[in-house]
Amino acid sequence: MVSMKYRCACITLKGCRCQKSFSFVCNKIRCCTIHANAYLKYVLTIQKAYKGHYCRKYVRLLARLPCDIQRRILFYMREPLYNARINKRIQIILCKKFITFFGIPKHTGSNFASVFIGNYRSSILTMNKAQFNDHVLLIAHLYKLYTKYLTISNVDCNYSLYTISNIVKRDIQECLYYYHHSGEPYLYTNAELLVLHKNVFELQKSINVYNFEYKDC
Numbered sequence: 001m002v003s004m005k006y007r008c009a010c011i012t013l014k015g016c017r018c019q020k021s022f023s024f025v026c027n028k029i030r031c032c033t034i035h036a037n038a039y040l041k042y043v044l045t046i047q048k049a050y051k052g053h054y055c056r057k058y059v060r061l062l063a064r065l066p067c068d069i070q071r072r073i074l075f076y077m078r079e080p081l082y083n084a085r086i087n088k089r090i091q092i093i094l095c096k097k098f099i100t101f102f103g104i105p106k107h108t109g110s111n112f113a114s115v116f117i118g119n120y121r122s123s124i125l126t127m128n129k130a131q132f133n134d135h136v137l138l139i140a141h142l143y144k145l146y147t148k149y150l151t152i153s154n155v156d157c158n159y160s161l162y163t164i165s166n167i168v169k170r171d172i173q174e175c176l177y178y179y180h181h182s183g184e185p186y187l188y189t190n191a192e193l194l195v196l197h198k199n200v201f202e203l204q205k206s207i208n209v210y211n212f213e214y215k216d217c
């Protein structure tokens with residue numbers, strides 16, 4: 001039992017003296033944390049006024065500074081907001097790129113990868129040699145971009161890109177070995193084949209880097 005000297009002076013709903021010890025003195029009455037709630041309205045008004053006064057002090061200080069320094073201070077204050085905006089734009093651009101190559105990404109409860117297996121192979125098999133080479137370059141670039149912006153890019157895109165990475169790697173590799181060689185129908189020159197092989201190698205490297213980073217984060 002708290003001694004009378006330290007007890008809250010308020011009367012409870014049952015008509016008894018409050019049993020708790022006091023934490024505040026409001027309007028010359030000792031109050032515990034519960035009974036001090038009655039003064040919340042006044043407390044908030046005082047706090048609001050004080051915060052306003054405190055902020056205006058700094059605004060007045062800022063107004064007295066030369067405008068180039070003002071701008072610099074404002075930039076630092078708004079930097080998180082600017083960054084968030086830039087990140088959002090990057091995420092939208094990356095998402096669009098993903099959709100143009102692979103379709104709508106899905107994270108859970110879907111058969112994105114199983115639908116993808118059939119569609120992707122037939123889409124790259126119908127490409128001619130220029131289209132195929134460009135495709136390899138673009139996909140390698142896409143994986144590089146997603147590695148760079150892994151932390152800010154869309155979760156669904158990241159996950160989908162990870163789950164289809166082995167299919168992409170395998171299909172492109174097979175397409176390269178069974179269709180894109182110096183014989184019919186593409187008739188590659190040695191130089192062209194060399195470039196294509198180099199690009200496919202780069203693609204595989206960027207996919208491996210992506211998978212490594214994805215598992216890490």
Ligand SMILES: [Zn+2]
Pocket residue numbers: 008009010018019020031032033034035
């Ligand atoms: Zn009380």
